[in-house]
Amino acid sequence: MENMQDDDAVWMTETLKALPTVPVSAALQQSILVSFGAVAARRRSSVFARFRDVVWPGAPAWRPAVALALSLVIGVAAGTLVPLEGAMADNNEQAISVTLDTPPAFDLDENS
Amino acid sequence: MIDPDTDLVARAGQGDRAAAQALMARHLPKMLTVARRMLGNQAAAEDAVQDAFLKVWTHASRWQPGKALFETWLYRVVMNKCYDLLRKRPNASLDEAIEVPDAAPPADAVMQNTALGHEIEAALAALPERQRAAIVLCHHQECGNIEAAEILGISVEALESLLSRGRRTLRVRLAHLKDG
Numbered sequence: 001m002e003n004m005q006d007d008d009a010v011w012m013t014e015t016l017k018a019l020p021t022v023p024v025s026a027a028l029q030q031s032i033l034v035s036f037g038a039v040a041a042r043r044r045s046s047v048f049a050r051f052r053d054v055v056w057p058g059a060p061a062w063r064p065a066v067a068l069a070l071s072l073v074i075g076v077a078a079g080t081l082v083p084l085e086g087a088m089a090d091n092n093e094q095a096i097s098v099t100l101d102t103p104p105a106f107d108l109d110e111n112s
Numbered sequence: 113m114i115d116p117d118t119d120l121v122a123r124a125g126q127g128d129r130a131a132a133q134a135l136m137a138r139h140l141p142k143m144l145t146v147a148r149r150m151l152g153n154q155a156a157a158e159d160a161v162q163d164a165f166l167k168v169w170t171h172a173s174r175w176q177p178g179k180a181l182f183e184t185w186l187y188r189v190v191m192n193k194c195y196d197l198l199r200k201r202p203n204a205s206l207d208e209a210i211e212v213p214d215a216a217p218p219a220d221a222v223m224q225n226t227a228l229g230h231e232i233e234a235a236l237a238a239l240p241e242r243q244r245a246a247i248v249l250c251h252h253q254e255c256g257n258i259e260a261a262e263i264l265g266i267s268v269e270a271l272e273s274l275l276s277r278g279r280r281t282l283r284v285r286l287a288h289l290k291d292g
Contacts, residue, residue: 008279012251015282015289016236019252020229022148024141028158032136032165033129039169040127 117182118175125173136165139183142253143190149248150194152237160193180262187255187263191245198241228289235285243278246271 056064117138123131143164147157167189175182236244242264249260250271261271 008283009251009275012247012279012282013254015232015286016247016252018228019149019232019236020226022141022145022154022157024144025158028144028162029136029140032140032162033133035162035166036124036129036132036169039166040129043127043173 115177115181118177121168121172121175121177121182124169125175132169135168139186140165143186146187146248146253147190147194149233149236149252150191150241150244151197152233156197160190160197163193164189181259184259184262187249187253188265191263194245195241232286232289235282238285239278239281243274243281246274247278247282250275 056067117135120131120135120138124135140161144157144161147160148154151157151160164186168186236247239247245264246260249255249263250257255263257268257271261268264271264274266274
């Protein structure tokens with residue numbers, strides 16, 4: 001019984017070898033790769049969408065973009081002014097430190 | 113159990129086109145063959161395989177190695193797509209389902225082979241779908257019984273039963289080939 005089944009199995013395998021090979025068309029390969037590109041692009045855009053939702057939940061894309069542009073303008077404007085004020089602040093600090101480092105003009109011990 | 117596809121699947125999940133291409137080159141011919149044998153029609157087989165690969169691309173970034181071999185999972189996806197397509201055409205006749213592979217007039221030997229192949233394909237297509245799936249996986253794709261059972265989501269005993277019944281039916285239908 002088992003031998004008959006083995007015989008059948010071998011015959012089946014040999015018989016199915018007569019089936020024609022199935023051609024893989026270039027169009028099918030191309031189409032599968034196009035679908036890969038679409039999924040990858042969707043995944044990239046969904047990563048951006050997740051980031052946008054963290055920054056500004058539920059807002060349309062232009063709002064965080066405008067906010068980013070405004071903050072950039074403000075940052076650049078502030079950057080052009082801050083060094084001048086910073087320098088002034090440095091001079092003041094220097095003056096104060098010079099004053100503190102200078103020995104006092106009077107000595108308390110002299111009166112004792 | 114080492115899965116030779118783990119790295120490629122992970123890279124494809126990160127958007128690596130070359131990895132996706134390599135994965136496709138490795139599995140597409142086998143998957144298309146299975147789909148063609150299950151559906152008996154090239155266009156339908158291409159649809160099934162295309163859908164299956166779309167599922168691969170969608171799930172690649174979440175693929176967890178170690179649960180099952182990628183190839184086993186892919187076979188299962190293709191099989192399920194084939195079952196879906198077969199259920200959508202329950203009343204389609206065999207003549208509609210099986211397409212003639214080549215219309216050009218071939219030489220005698222080639223014509224004989226083509227006719228033989230077509231005859232076997234028709235006999236295969238007439239089997240119930242589970243028996244056909246078992247026969248195709250074990251005797252055409254040379255999957256082991258354990259792998260084939262896993263693909264079909266059944267026990268090895270159930271698979272052996274399907275194989276036995278399928279072979280018996282085909283033996284009767286193709287008896288003239290066995291005798292000759």
